[in-house]
Amino acid sequence: MAQAAQKTVSDIASKARLRLWLRLLQSTRKIETELRDRLRRQFSVTLPRFDVLAALYRKSDGMLMSELSRYLMVSNGNVTGIIDRLVIDGLVVRTQRKGDRRTSIVRLTIKGVTEFQRMAEAHEGWVSELLSEFSPKDAEGLSAMLDGIQFGGKSR
Amino acid sequence: MAQAAQKTVSDIASKARLRLWLRLLQSTRKIETELRDRLRRQFSVTLPRFDVLAALYRKSDGMLMSELSRYLMVSNGNVTGIIDRLVIDGLVVRTQRKGDRRTSIVRLTIKGVTEFQRMAEAHEGWVSELLSEFSPKDAEGLSAMLDGIQFGGKSR
DNA sequence: TATGAATATTTTATGTTTGAAGTAAATGCA
């Protein structure tokens, strides 16, 4: 009897969290789709490419492939392919690093910096527009709530 | 002068929203990665397949391809491929619909229902675990805040 | 009833994306 009651309480909790998860997913996809669409139309760039450029812009000293993979939370094989294509387009370079011949540092080229800056300004405006219902205060509050979802990065 | 001040205020707002967006993306990816991993390990199923099964389970009368595409917010061509593979695996069937020969209704098979139910229970538990820092009340509150991100579905 | 527009889906080309296997280099340590 007590157990049946307990079960119901935790059921309610898990249903509420499931609804939250579905809403999170839906909201994120909606915004992602819109940003992808605008980036393609206005700058002929894909979202994954933009994400990589943004990460590299943030770290002007360059990043290792593995750093990019961890930061963007995508597989390492995936990063290889995206960087390969960005190199072909001349937006990114790989430079050898003496001391460890396994690794190479990936960096934006001048062209990469220039093109990213053009996109970034528009991108920030779009995000602000798409999230315009959130006041700065609400936005900060929501960010803080979401901060908790970190549950120590699995080692794999 | 007034304009410079105005600019600064809106800058602060857009930065706060940008931070929110990055946090949303990060949180969602983190949970998605974890769910994908567990679904693969425990049930040998991919996340996109699980999503399709979940949508079809919700609508036991079946769904049109275009309904699935809209509901899951993925392209129609994408749905075709996923359904093709689910049909091969015997989890889903396409049935002709008299009256409109362009469309076919997609439905779970008995096997599809059975297998999905196994997964869904585990999935709900995982989500609840991964979002355990949110009380049911917080979860509902957060869901409600995110509800606003709907900005009327573009017509395209 | 023709026939042009709209609708529903599939096909195609390209580009991610993953997970696993493979390669090469660096590290730990007996």
Added chain:
DNA sequence: TGCATTTACTTCAAACATAAAATATTCATA
């Protein structure tokens, strides 16, 4: 030093994903 392990990255096969073009069917309406 020798050699197993770890680390960093690439390659590979399969699946996923998009956008655009193609196909097939239905609808609207003149």
